[in-house]
Structure formats: structure tokens, C-alpha cells
Amino acid sequence: xxxxxxxxxxxxxxxxxxxxxxxxxxxxxxxxxxxxxxxxxxxxxxxxxxxxxxxxxxxxxxxxxxxxxxxxxxxxxxxxxxxxxxxxxxxxxxxxxxxxxxxxxxxxxxxx
Amino acid sequence: xxxxxxxxxxxxxxxxxxxxxxxxxxxxxxxxxxxxxxxxxxxxxxxxxxxxxxxxxxxxxxxxxxxxxxxxxxxxxxxxxxxxxxxxxxxxxxxxxxxxxxxxxxxxxxxxx
Numbered sequence: 001x002x003x004x005x006x007x008x009x010x011x012x013x014x015x016x017x018x019x020x021x022x023x024x025x026x027x028x029x030x031x032x033x034x035x036x037x038x039x040x041x042x043x044x045x046x047x048x049x050x051x052x053x054x055x056x057x058x059x060x061x062x063x064x065x066x067x068x069x070x071x072x073x074x075x076x077x078x079x080x081x082x083x084x085x086x087x088x089x090x091x092x093x094x095x096x097x098x099x100x101x102x103x104x105x106x107x108x109x110x111x112x
Numbered sequence: 113x114x115x116x117x118x119x120x121x122x123x124x125x126x127x128x129x130x131x132x133x134x135x136x137x138x139x140x141x142x143x144x145x146x147x148x149x150x151x152x153x154x155x156x157x158x159x160x161x162x163x164x165x166x167x168x169x170x171x172x173x174x175x176x177x178x179x180x181x182x183x184x185x186x187x188x189x190x191x192x193x194x195x196x197x198x199x200x201x202x203x204x205x206x207x208x209x210x211x212x213x214x215x216x217x218x219x220x221x222x223x224x225x
Contacts, residue, residue: 004154008152032212034212036216041218042218042219043116043202043216043217043219044155044202044216045220046214046215046216049213053198078155080179088155090153090154094210094212095210095211095213096210096211096212097211097212098118098145098157098160098167098168098211099157099160099168099170100145100147100155100157100212100214101157102154102155102156103154104114104150104152104153104154105153105154
């Protein structure tokens with residue numbers, strides 16, 4: 001079993017829709033949770049960084065963490081064609097942790 | 113743009129050859145991590161360098177090795193290339209205290225024929 005599971009999609013939605021992206025994990029030591037966006041032929045770009053359980057909002061993006069269920073989500077409101085990319089969740093146990101453990105990534109397409 | 117630069121952008125090698133990939137970290141960042149991303153997969157941690165010392169390693173064989181220089185730039189070396197080494201190699205830099213806040217470069221795409 002992988003430490004982090006993420007539905008690879010692909011996910012296709014109309015412009016303006018609310019998008020929900022999710023990851024589950026098995027390692028209860030994870031305390032730091034990130035979402036990265038990766039455009040084709042580019043490196044991952046850090047979107048959200050959260051600690052422990054709760055919600056964090058940044059513009060149209062909301063990250064949600066439920067440690068009791070080992071489940072994290074990223075919501076995108078008013079989705080735009082420019083949001084079309086692969087979204088990767090990542091986790092670490094400590095701030096000083098050497099490695100991030102990534103999900104497989106979900107490919108998202110926003111249709112005009 | 114993160115300020116993390118990688119070279120070269122693309123590389124084609126044949127099985128058994130050796131390759132060196134390079135990374136310049138973002139200004140002020142003294143920690144560099146390397147990841148391998150196979151097509152359709154998430155990045156897999158190879159190793160991390162902090163202040164010129166290896167600071168953690170993932171499940172990769174010894175033919176994957178690295179260096180970090182006094183200016184915090186880094187190299188990834190892969191010996192005896194195998195077909196399965198074909199992937200996007202990503203470098204990420206982070207400030208020393210917050211090693212898990214990692215900013216990635218655009219990557220080097222390696223094809224092994």
C-alpha cells in the first residue's frame with residue numbers, strides 16, 4: 001500500500017465549477033501537508049502549505065486537513081481554464097524532514 | 113518563478129552511460145533535495161543535501177550520488193544508466209530551518225535508450 005493515495009483522474013469540469021481534489025494517507029506521523037500545481041513540462045509549484053488539521057484559504061483555493069480520517073482536500077472555486085494542470089498532494093512528518101511524500105497527482109482540465 | 117534553475121533541460125543517453133545533472137538553488141536557501149518523477153507519477157525522493165553533507169536518502173541504489181558545493185548549488189550523478197532511469201529529475205531548494213518547504217526547478221528530462 002502506498003503511503004499517499006491520490007486519484008489520478010483525469011478530471012474534466014466546466015469553467016466556473018467548484019473543483020474538489022483529495023488525498024488519503026496511511027502514516028499518522030504526517031503533520032505538514034502541501035498542494036503543488038504542475039503544468040505540462042514544468043516543475044511543481046507550491047500552492048498551499050498547512051500544518052495539522054483545519055482549513056486554510058488563499059484566494060480561490062482552500063486546503064482542508066482531517067487528520068482523524070487521514071484525508072486532505074483542495075477546493076478550487078470559480079475554476080478557470082488556466083487552472084488546468086496536474087495537482088499533487090505532498091506530506092512530511094516534520095518541518096525539518098528531509099523528504100516530501102507525494103501522491104500520484106490528479107490531472108485537471110477546466111473547459112471554457 | 114522559484115529561482116531554482118536546472119541544467120540541462122533535456123538529455124538523451126544510452127544504457128550503461130553516466131550522467132550529471134546540475135541545480136542552482138534559490139538565493140538564501142542552503143538545502144537542496146533531488147526527486148525522480150516518472151511519467152504519470154508523483155516525484156520520488158532521491159536524497160537531500162544540507163551544508164554540503166548528505167542529509168537523508170530515499171530508496172535509490174548507490175549508483176545515484178550527489179554533491180553540494182559551498183555556494184549551495186548541487187549535482188546529481190547517475191552511473192550505469194538503465195532504461196528505467198528515464199524520467200524527469202527535479203531539484204528543490206529550501207531554507208535551512210524549514211526543509212519541508214521546498215521550491216522546485218523546472219527539471220531535467222532524461223531519456224535512456
